Amino acid sequence: MPSTHDWINNPLGVVEGLFAASQNNPSSAWEAKAVDFFKDQLKEKDAHTSVPSLNDVPVHYLKPNSLVKFRCLIQDMFDPEFYMGVYETIDPSTKTKVSTSFYSLLFAVNTDTDPCIYLQVDLTSRNIVTAERQTFYCVPIPGENSWFSLILPHSYANSSQARVVPSTSYVPSRQKRSYEEDDDMDTQPQKQRESHTGIPAEQHGNGDCKRQETEAPSSQTASASHLDLNFPLPGEKGPSCLIKVYEDWDSFKLNDTLEVYGILSVSPALSALADEKDASSSLLDPAECMETAEEQRVHSPPASLVPRLHMLYAKPLQHNNPLLPSGILVPSSSVLSSTMSEMASVRAELLTYLTHVLLGDALSAEYLILHLISNVYARRDVLPLGKFTLNLSGCPAVTSYTERLYQIIQQLVPSSYYLGMSLQNMNQMHLVPKKDYVANRLVSGALQLARNTSLFLDETQLEQGQLDTTGVRNVTALGNLISWQKVDYDFNYHQMEFPCNINVLIASEGRSLLPSDCQVHLQSQVTPPHMEEYLSSILMHPQASSQLKKFRMYLSVARLLDYAISDEVTKSVEDDFVDMRKEDPQSISAEDLHRMLVVARLLSLSLGQTSLSRDSWLRAKHIEMLRKSRMEQYKCVNGNEP
Known part of the structure; x- marks a missing residue:
């Protein structure tokens, strides 16, 4: 059984072991076994806390091909793409063929190797199996407030297990941004946010005057001057990510919030080969040949800015409060009780x-x-x-x-999110997401x-x-x-x-x-x-x-609490409504009753009660009466409603 260190730092070794074992049993569903293995490991107590997070650790500090997690929102869904699920490689020295799973091809490229030299794929082999996958463009949950950084652990930022020394032997052909440009990029989002919201950047919870550690330094980050990371809110920071989904992608919807566990790919060669239009790049991204230049720019951004994450497991988030466990509503939860x-x-x-x-x-x-x-x-x-x-x-x-x-x-x-409804904001901001058919993507808006x-x-x-x-x-x-x-x-x-x-x-x-x-x-x-x-x-x-x-x-x-109304209380509420209508038909309408029921529900939940009691109903009636009385008072004083 692989140790925690093995399945986090070398998940591909685990996958390859399962694939090799399946060769002796052709009927074995090795892909399902691989996914089940990681799911079982993550179910162990506190095992998920050992997995580094893209939200908290700079990408350039994470080991390529390691297991990471990402708390995110599905901002866009790209078209399905085909890839080689099983193929054969040829050893350049011995000319022998070896059957390999798709994981090896996806991650064989790194900053120090050239796939054309060290990896040859036999494209004429009859053993090639073509499969389909889906790609989601995911961003950090929009508007997460700054107190998250005081709650979430940063142990991985100082852990030798998570930190790596980025390789410098590979130098992409595109230009790096200068330090001056880097400073401009840091300050510009703050100015943009200030102009949109009216709140100075240093006072805004999502802003920070200093560079956050989750951003790569300029020497390790490709130029983003021509790349829009498509964050829903202006001035947002944090990594975007291309999530490659291999099964059950129909169960995910746009705008779902997830915690994704997958294998990280940050190879610069992914983008470099695309830039150079190398023929072998189609092996890494088979969809390239069917995309326009604009689509390719959006769908294949630099991996240093938008890493790839090959999903092994994902769980929908009931909430994104770091103080609470994800399964807070489980009856046995000690935190809930x-x-x-x-x-x-x-x-x-x-x-x-x-x-x-x-x-x-x-x-x-x-x-x-x-x-x-x-x-x-x-x-x-x-x-x-x-x-x-x-x-x-x-x-x-x-x-x-x-x-x-x-x-x-x-x-x-x-x-x-704070939205100042000034005339300038209303006339200039893009609140509603819009489809860009040229780039074949959904351009985000502030209401996503x-x-x-x-x-x-x-x-x-x-x-x-x-x-x-x-x-x-x-x-x-x-x-x-x-x-x-x-x-x-x-x-x-x-x-x-x-x-x-x-x-x-x-x-x-x-x-x-x-x-x-x-x-x-x-x-x-x-x-x-x-x-x-x-x-x-x-x-x-x-x-x-x-x-x-x-x-x-x-x-x-x-x-998050559930709520119910018993038949007895329902009958009592109906009788109250009838009595109030008898006393003064104009005093309460169906809309007023609906509002009182909503107030009674929320009042009960605010007290930790999951069902409506007679006392909570009477309390809801009382505060609604006080509110309406206050509104009538101001209406009389001002001649119209305030």
């Missing part, structure tokens, strides 16, 4: 904190908690159930308030987000002016996202609908121009003389990790 036992007390602490953030308004803090744990749990025809878009109106005119509020939400949720991402729309940045065609299209896309939890991708000749599950919070001074499921008007109970100092004081310092950890775990667990 301990978190559930503390949910009521943690909720009380979070309510106190958010009340302070919202200038003493406890009611708004209640609704903000409900919003943060909302989740689309089912769909009935076109209606998404469980969504709870919140319009927090009455935000102070102080420019920095909404930005500070977003930074606080950043500290609490795994993934988020992972499930449960918190989208913060800052409507306080609205200004006088006129929306152009792009602006109208963007506002329409935001409205469809809020109302139907879908984004219509632009395929030029038609639109294709993609469902999503994104938490949208709209911060505005008056009532939002966009639709929402619930509007609560912020009623400030404190008027600090120095608002900027007050707002700075409410930001929790990262060192307060204990309390932040509890808040982060609480919100993720509450969002």
